[in-house]
Amino acid sequence: MTDIIIHCAVALLLPPLLLGVIGKTKAAFAGRVGAPYLQPYYDLIKLFQKGSVFSETTTWVFRAGPVVTLAATLFAALLVPLGRHGAPVSFSGDMILFAYLFGLSRFFTTIAALDTGSSFEGMGAAREVTFSCLAEPTLFFALITLARMSKSLTLSTILTSVTPAIWLAAGASMLLLVGALFIILLAENCRIPFDDPNTHLELTMIHEVMVLDHSGPAFGMILYGAALKLFVLGAVFVNVALPVATGNTFADWAIFIIAMLGLAVTIGVVESVMARLRLVRVPQLLVGATILSAFAMILVLR
Amino acid sequence: MLIALVLAPLLGAIIAWIIPDNRLRPLVLPVTATVHLMLTASLLGNAPPPSPGGWFWLDPLGKVVLLCISLLFAVCAFYAVGYLAFRQERSNRVLCMGLLVCLSAMGTVTITQHLGLLWVALETTTVSMAPLIYFNHNARSIEATWKYLMICSVGIALALLGLLFLAYSTYVAQRDATLLLGPLMESARDLNPGWLHAAAIFLLVGYGSKMGLAPLHSWKPDAYGEAPGLVGALLAGGLVNCAFLSIMRVYQICLASGGELYFFQNALVAMGLISMAFAAVFMARQADFKRMLAYSSVEHVGILAIGLGLGKGALFGALFHLLNNGLTKGVLFLSSGNIHRSYNSKTTDVVKGVLTRLPWSGGLFMAGFIAITGSPPFSPFISEFTIVSSAFIEGRHLVGGLFLLFLAIIFIGMALTVLPMVMGEPPAEIEPTNYRDRLLTVGPPLFMLGVILLLGVWPPEFLVALLKDGAAMLGVRS
Amino acid sequence: MNTFADQLLVLVMLINLVMLGTSRLIFSIRAVAAQGVILGILPGLIHPFSGHLAGITAGIILAKGVIIPYLINDAVRKAHIRREVEPYLGYVTTLLLGAVVTALAFVFAEKLPLAPEHKDLLFVPASIATLLTGFLILTTRRKAISQIIGYLVMENGIFVFGLLLTEAMPVMVEAGALLDLLVGIFVMGIVINHISREFSSVDTSRLRTLKEE
Numbered sequence: 001m002t003d004i005i006i007h008c009a010v011a012l013l014l015p016p017l018l019l020g021v022i023g024k025t026k027a028a029f030a031g032r033v034g035a036p037y038l039q040p041y042y043d044l045i046k047l048f049q050k051g052s053v054f055s056e057t058t059t060w061v062f063r064a065g066p067v068v069t070l071a072a073t074l075f076a077a078l079l080v081p082l083g084r085h086g087a088p089v090s091f092s093g094d095m096i097l098f099a100y101l102f103g104l105s106r107f108f109t110t111i112a113a114l115d116t117g118s119s120f121e122g123m124g125a126a127r128e129v130t131f132s133c134l135a136e137p138t139l140f141f142a143l144i145t146l147a148r149m150s151k152s153l154t155l156s157t158i159l160t161s162v163t164p165a166i167w168l169a170a171g172a173s174m175l176l177l178v179g180a181l182f183i184i185l186l187a188e189n190c191r192i193p194f195d196d197p198n199t200h201l202e203l204t205m206i207h208e209v210m211v212l213d214h215s216g217p218a219f220g221m222i223l224y225g226a227a228l229k230l231f232v233l234g235a236v237f238v239n240v241a242l243p244v245a246t247g248n249t250f251a252d253w254a255i256f257i258i259a260m261l262g263l264a265v266t267i268g269v270v271e272s273v274m275a276r277l278r279l280v281r282v283p284q285l286l287v288g289a290t291i292l293s294a295f296a297m298i299l300v301l302r
Numbered sequence: 303m304l305i306a307l308v309l310a311p312l313l314g315a316i317i318a319w320i321i322p323d324n325r326l327r328p329l330v331l332p333v334t335a336t337v338h339l340m341l342t343a344s345l346l347g348n349a350p351p352p353s354p355g356g357w358f359w360l361d362p363l364g365k366v367v368l369l370c371i372s373l374l375f376a377v378c379a380f381y382a383v384g385y386l387a388f389r390q391e392r393s394n395r396v397l398c399m400g401l402l403v404c405l406s407a408m409g410t411v412t413i414t415q416h417l418g419l420l421w422v423a424l425e426t427t428t429v430s431m432a433p434l435i436y437f438n439h440n441a442r443s444i445e446a447t448w449k450y451l452m453i454c455s456v457g458i459a460l461a462l463l464g465l466l467f468l469a470y471s472t473y474v475a476q477r478d479a480t481l482l483l484g485p486l487m488e489s490a491r492d493l494n495p496g497w498l499h500a501a502a503i504f505l506l507v508g509y510g511s512k513m514g515l516a517p518l519h520s521w522k523p524d525a526y527g528e529a530p531g532l533v534g535a536l537l538a539g540g541l542v543n544c545a546f547l548s549i550m551r552v553y554q555i556c557l558a559s560g561g562e563l564y565f566f567q568n569a570l571v572a573m574g575l576i577s578m579a580f581a582a583v584f585m586a587r588q589a590d591f592k593r594m595l596a597y598s599s600v601e602h603v604g605i606l607a608i609g610l611g612l613g614k615g616a617l618f619g620a621l622f623h624l625l626n627n628g629l630t631k632g633v634l635f636l637s638s639g640n641i642h643r644s645y646n647s648k649t650t651d652v653v654k655g656v657l658t659r660l661p662w663s664g665g666l667f668m669a670g671f672i673a674i675t676g677s678p679p680f681s682p683f684i685s686e687f688t689i690v691s692s693a694f695i696e697g698r699h700l701v702g703g704l705f706l707l708f709l710a711i712i713f714i715g716m717a718l719t720v721l722p723m724v725m726g727e728p729p730a731e732i733e734p735t736n737y738r739d740r741l742l743t744v745g746p747p748l749f750m751l752g753v754i755l756l757l758g759v760w761p762p763e764f765l766v767a768l769l770k771d772g773a774a775m776l777g778v779r780s
Numbered sequence: 781m782n783t784f785a786d787q788l789l790v791l792v793m794l795i796n797l798v799m800l801g802t803s804r805l806i807f808s809i810r811a812v813a814a815q816g817v818i819l820g821i822l823p824g825l826i827h828p829f830s831g832h833l834a835g836i837t838a839g840i841i842l843a844k845g846v847i848i849p850y851l852i853n854d855a856v857r858k859a860h861i862r863r864e865v866e867p868y869l870g871y872v873t874t875l876l877l878g879a880v881v882t883a884l885a886f887v888f889a890e891k892l893p894l895a896p897e898h899k900d901l902l903f904v905p906a907s908i909a910t911l912l913t914g915f916l917i918l919t920t921r922r923k924a925i926s927q928i929i930g931y932l933v934m935e936n937g938i939f940v941f942g943l944l945l946t947e948a949m950p951v952m953v954e955a956g957a958l959l960d961l962l963v964g965i966f967v968m969g970i971v972i973n974h975i976s977r978e979f980s981s982v983d984t985s986r987l988r989t990l991k992e993e
Contacts, residue, residue, distance in 0.1 A: 168783075169783070171783070171787055172786065172787040172790035172791075173790075175787075175790075176790070176794075283872060284871055284872055284875070287872050287875055288801055288875065291797055291875060291876070291878075291879040292794075292797075294879060294883075295797075295879070295882065298882070298886050299790065302886055302890070302905075416950075416953070418949060418950065418953035418956075418957075419952065421953075421957070422953060422956030422957055422960055423956075425957070425964070426960055426963075428964075429963050429964045429967055432967050432971070433967065439974075440978070441978045441989065442989055444971065444974050444975055444978050445987040445989055445990055446990060447971055448924065448971055448975060448984070448987060449987070451964075451967065451968060452927060455931060455964055455968075456918070456931060456934065459931070459934055459935055459938055462938050462942075462957070463938045463941065466938065466941050466942050469945050469949075470941075470945060473944075473945065474893060474894070479945050481949075481953070494893055496892065496893045497892075497893065523990070524990040527990065528990070
């Protein structure tokens, strides 16, 4: 019971902090003081207090977009195990639901963007769908590989059964998986080198361009949903990359939270030292990630 | 003694590198070649026993190839002095060194019994020949050099993989992994058949591309066409025979293993027939007479492969043909080099009436053509006849029939190029060149022509015995 | 130690894929050098220590890791080669082909009758995958220098297989093979230089004067 409460609390409260840490890391690299760690929370509160403006040309789809997106992501957060504890909701085969919850949220984001009728948003939607189309196989290959290792189709079992022993025995394929998952983490969350979350040039944006028309609480939901998605995929990554379990509930949770913050710092470092890729190179990197995870699968299957 | 065969040319190469004078330097070639020929003669008469460890042994197969190479090189070396006198505009340092290094490596190929060392030596011949093909320093020759280097290097690399497979098959058979021919043949029956089969395929492809067996021959017309005549002679008579010796070594192992022989023989016959077919198609209406010679070389490696693949009586013919083809190609390439120098062109629309302009070179080219197409009284007739007759004796009527058909087509195709070129009237306006037939450019090929005539009319006793010994090593008991 | 050797072989195969995916010439030269160095380390992991082994390790690392990259870099500099690789086929296509080829290598290696002590090792699939990748680079890249790199990758693949037999190969043969490779690359470097002078480009698709009319 304690675990479920902590699970929900961490999943609900931690995500914006990750954005804050990433921002702070980037500021430190740039030699600035940067916004406070809690700035994303302030932003969210401010947005939720505002009123909404909806374009007259839009339909209910546009309003449903942020809600469905956030709901799907929240459900995904319930499926993924955090801090070496089983997830609140888990059943055999939930890894497929997990993957397609993201698909559902992406579908609503893009269809809401198309609903506005803006050409820029349509372009962003096309890019988003193209890239996620390339990124999806990677996630699946990675999940299949892990499922094969743990001989289970339940996300909780799959992710908590990664142990240091497995790392020693199949280090190469685990390394490949971690590499592929990290690339997917960056791509799915629209981080550099795939997309620049801070850009304001419509022509180069992917994700940001799709949500230009949202405002107020709807935009807050989108921002919060994005942070949550980063958190969920980050949790999957941390589970695979850091297979330590002390046995003590609170120690495990502490380790998990520290690991998540460390991950945020890593993302910040990557964003600071890398430039955004040319758009034509993005599919190349995504296909590369797919090949990495497929290769890991071959190594495990043989 | 065996080591001297390797070291003497290397010493010559060093001397050639030291000599600064472009006119004096080529003289190293005939001197080294004479020493080499004398060493060869004494080794043929009185071969030393296998070296301790079994790495070096000049067996009858090696002897045949060594004889051919040494003789051919000696002739080319004397010719080179005369040829390079006409090519004083460019430094011949690299050419002389390359020739001598290649001679050393070819010698190594003939005397070693270790397949790994044989591979190394063969790769050395590939690399050392590359700068020689580029002797003319123009766009066409660089293209030929590049294709030659890439295709032969890749081919030879595949052969290395084949060798590793071979060694691994001994490992799987729980023996000490080795690449020495003797132990390999002793244990051949126990070798893992799967690995042996893979090894045979890779070695055949690898050495086959080096030898120029179709369909792996694509570098040959380019390289032979652009290389100077004497380099072409050594490629067609020296390198081809070294690669063929390597294939014969593989054949020996397949023979000892029993089961693998059938496949290997059939593959050889098939590739041989394909080579002859390719040559027959591309030789017709070939306007470039050096490329025509290259296709003739493709044809003759095909004949060698068929001879080896048929086995039994054809083996004697194959070994004899190895010698005949090497020497006849020498006559053809050297005289074609003269014609090329004199006309400054190698296409038949310019080169006409060679007999009028260069009676000696034209006559030699004509005689070489008659010899290479297997007409009596020259020796290629005897070897080709031996192969084809044994094909019919063995009941391989299809192989024998195709063989004769291709020979006939090739004869016609070659005649269509050679006859108008040699006979006919020299064109009225023609670029004057400084080339005239001299003793040193005509004498060596003439000598070689004499040798093949002699071999055709009256093959010496010791040679027949040697060839029989060689054939015996490949499975025929005389 | 064998698991560590396996991890290194995975790295070798990854480098194959990196080489197929990269567009930078200099980067692929470095990658092939890295592959050579890994090949140098590997024999020490699977065979007991001996003088022979130390010699091979030093020789391979020196030749494949230092001298050959130096020679190729030299050729790149002298011929003023632009940094792009210029493939006939797109990067993504060759990368996918490379992945397919790697998977096939695993399937093929399963079927080979290996000695029992080599059954679980990755040497054979790594060797075949690297060999085929080399072929792929050799055939799909336009530049002469990329073709040399493809040849080197192929050679590396053959070496991987040879590592299983290090003890069977006499030093003289190993040294000779390495020396031949070195001289071969040296000569190819010179030829590239001449190609770039003759054609003002190292694009091998321009080498098409010689053919049957």
